[in-house]
Ligand SMILES: N=C(N)NCCCC[C@H](N)C(=O)O
Ligand SMILES: O=C(O)CCC(=O)C(=O)O
């Protein structure tokens with residue numbers, strides 16, 4: 001660990017002007033909006049992580065999402081297993097402690113996976129593994145309503161942030177919507193990190209979620225207010241803490257943006273270790289490309305980076321299944 005309280009290294013962006021004006025056709029010369037776009041560009045280039053405030057999603061709802069998550073994870077094991085993740089549900093539902101795997105290592109967390117529903121046959125063979133609908137628990141009884149409302153709001157916020165990022169890269173605001181993310185795939189994971197056993201020896205690779213980059217375009221983390229657990233590896237290789245800041249989302253960019261931008265933006269490695277004496281919960285929203293998008297460096301960004309594409313084309317859904325779901329052979 002380097003300077004462990006270095007929150008200042010992760011920019012805090014007030015996105016209110018973006019949220020208000022980005023869908024307005026005459027927004028191009030708005031100075032406040034332009035300032036947000038420039039800050040986004042800086043954050044994506046230099047850090048890969050940023051906090052957003054002024055996003056318009058009320059703190060009460062953000063807290064309610066964490067509250068229903070806490071309530072669910074506090075249920076007895078048998079109750080949670082009633083919505084256990086299976087192959088039949090397309091890997092939606094409850095993952096018990098140690099079931100998730102990151103880079104071949106078991107993660108010491110529990111989670112509930114809510115994924116974009118995929119109707120049978122929608123993407124042919126490509127989508128087969130992930131066909132299905134979400135599983136909702138009986139308790140807490142308001143979990144489904146709260147999460148469905150939340151998902152629609154964070155999805156729209158992510159779309160707006162991606163519009164800002166499109167402008168930051170010098171494209172039209174709707175570059176993603178017209179290209180690779182017209183029907184974006186999303187995932188919401190409720191994650192619960194247990195209290196840590198103090199005898200565990202830490203290395204750069206340990207974690208309750210092992211070190212990784214995210215797969216998609218942008219991730220919005222809604223984390224418990226009072227526990228510092230998420231760590232981010234900065235561009236000089238030093239681990240810094242992404243401590244919670246109330247009323248903000250912590251955002252980070254994913255692998256698909258790296259490909260699309262031809263490396264102008266790079267995703268940042270991060271991990272989670274809860275060393276506190278309380279359970280730590282986060283609601284992690286992933287905004288990704290269309291499931292069947294073929295993502296490759298876009299001309300505009302290739303030109304800016306010397307004219308040569310540095311990344312091969314990837315079919316997003318294929319990559320996702322390979323990276324995130326092939327570890328569940330036991331199901
Ligand atoms: N980003 C997406 N689509 N995630 C979906 C859930 C992924 C679970 C996976 N084992 C994980 O480690 O995240
Ligand atoms: O729990 C967190 O704060 C972040 C989790 C994370 O990095 C992920 O789910 O990809």
Ligand SMILES: [Fe+2]
Nearest residue numbers: 212213214270
């Ligand atoms: Fe992550």
